[in-house]
Amino acid sequence: MPDGxxxxxxxxxxxxxxxxxxxxxxxxxxxxxxxxxxxxxRFAAIGKLIDEWRPAQLVVGLPVHADGTEHDLTRLARRFANRLKGRFGLPVWLVDERHTSLIAESLLNEAGVRGRKQKPALDQVAAQAILQTWFEQPGEAV
Incomplete structure (x- = not known):
């Protein structure tokens, strides 16, 4: 895992x-x-973020069923990860994202954000949980 x-x-x-x-x-x-x-x-917005933050690598959550089997969104997430790598030339990692939405909901509840107010922040807090998971146990490189 590169520093940065x-x-x-x-x-x-x-x-x-x-x-x-x-x-x-x-x-x-x-x-x-x-x-x-x-x-x-989507890629224009990501490009702006990459220009602003200058990341050393990117991490993509890999959605799978609770038993670990893949489904249609798994394939789309892998494709997204491959496109990130090809377009931006940065190392890309895949991380199992099982339960990250539940973690995100829990974190938002603890912060007092409930119900409909969670929707705007839920995806970015799920991304936070994905990244925290990667910090603790890097997944597979694309």
């Missing part, structure tokens, strides 16, 4: 949550939610 800033993504067909953190500290922070289905707009 890391951006993490909670990939979804509608929204992509983004978090950032520093490998030296091993602490992740929610950043933004990219809310568009248009691929060019």
């Amino acid at each position: 800033t890391t951006l993490a993504f909670d990939f979804g067909e509608r929204r992509i949550g983004v978090a950032m953190g520093e490998t030296l500290l091993g602490i992740a922070h929610p950043l933004i939610t990219i809310d568009t289905e248009i691929t060019d707009q």
Whole structure:
């Protein structure tokens, strides 16, 4: 795992949550939610984040069923990770994201954010949980 800033993504067909953190500290922070289905707009927003934060690597959450088997969104997340690597030339890691949405909901509840108020932040807090997981146990390199 290279030292430096890391951006993490909670990939979804509608929204992509983004978090950032520093490998030296091993602490992740929610950043933004990219809310568009248009691929060019998604990658333009990611490009701006990469220009701003200058990450050493990227992390993508890999959605799987509770038993670890893959499904349609798993394939799309892998494709997204491969496109990130090809487009930005940075190392990309995949991390099992099972239960990160539950962790995100729990963190938001603890912060007093409940119900509909969670929706705008849920994806970026899920990305935070993905990145925190990666800090503790790096996944597979793309």
